[in-house]
Amino acid sequence: xxxxxxxxxxxxxxxxxxxxxxxxxxxxxxxxxxxxxxxxxxxxxxxxxxxxxxxxxxxxxxxxxxxxxxxxxxxxxxxxxxx
Amino acid sequence: xxxxxxxxxxxxxxxxxxxxxxxxxxxxxxxxxxxxxxxxxxxxxxxxxxxxxxxxxxxxxxxxxxxxxxxxxxxxxxxxxxxxxxxxxxxxxxxxxxxxxxxxxxxxxxxxxxxxxxxxxxxxxxxxxxxxxxxxxx
Numbered sequence: 001x002x003x004x005x006x007x008x009x010x011x012x013x014x015x016x017x018x019x020x021x022x023x024x025x026x027x028x029x030x031x032x033x034x035x036x037x038x039x040x041x042x043x044x045x046x047x048x049x050x051x052x053x054x055x056x057x058x059x060x061x062x063x064x065x066x067x068x069x070x071x072x073x074x075x076x077x078x079x080x081x082x083x
Numbered sequence: 084x085x086x087x088x089x090x091x092x093x094x095x096x097x098x099x100x101x102x103x104x105x106x107x108x109x110x111x112x113x114x115x116x117x118x119x120x121x122x123x124x125x126x127x128x129x130x131x132x133x134x135x136x137x138x139x140x141x142x143x144x145x146x147x148x149x150x151x152x153x154x155x156x157x158x159x160x161x162x163x164x165x166x167x168x169x170x171x172x173x174x175x176x177x178x179x180x181x182x183x184x185x186x187x188x189x190x191x192x193x194x195x196x197x198x199x200x201x202x203x204x205x206x207x208x209x210x211x212x213x214x215x216x217x218x219x220x221x
Binding site: 038039041043044047048049050051052053054055056057058059061062063065066067068069070071072073075076 | 102104105106107118119120121122123124126135136137138139140144156159160174175176177178179181182184187189190203205207213214217218219
């Protein structure tokens, strides 16, 4: 891993088109600004990982999908009265 | 967008996700189909790894006011010419007790039905829970 020391207002450029700027440093954390082309998605790591974990879980049904589907159809049939 | 254009998914349609799904960048080609007796659930099956199928659903069937706030850049990446071209699906997690099944409203799949190309959008807001219960808890 490349480790670089930057001060406030300084930045690094990645791949010639992504710029990460140190906007502020405080006790609470470091504020970063990111300039990237629209095609580059930028996410907080924990958000990215939470979605990835849900994706993995969605590919691992523990019961036959038909059981779940039957529950959903039964709930849909009940809906008009109960709501 | 609260849209669910008609798609003939019975036999399956082939979709391209150029960036894959989050955590699965290598899976870019999928077949979307409805498994036998699976309505209203659908499977998004990886073409190159058929053992991997993501269970998904039309989120409007779960939460009627669900809308994906698409940024300009996302609409552009999807080459959406009109909102009617967008099909939105959300992934479904079915636990051992299927009554606890949830859908991920924070990571919807948005598919252009004209180009058959899709992206998974990451929504970063408390309004879009990762685990939204599908069945009302009685």
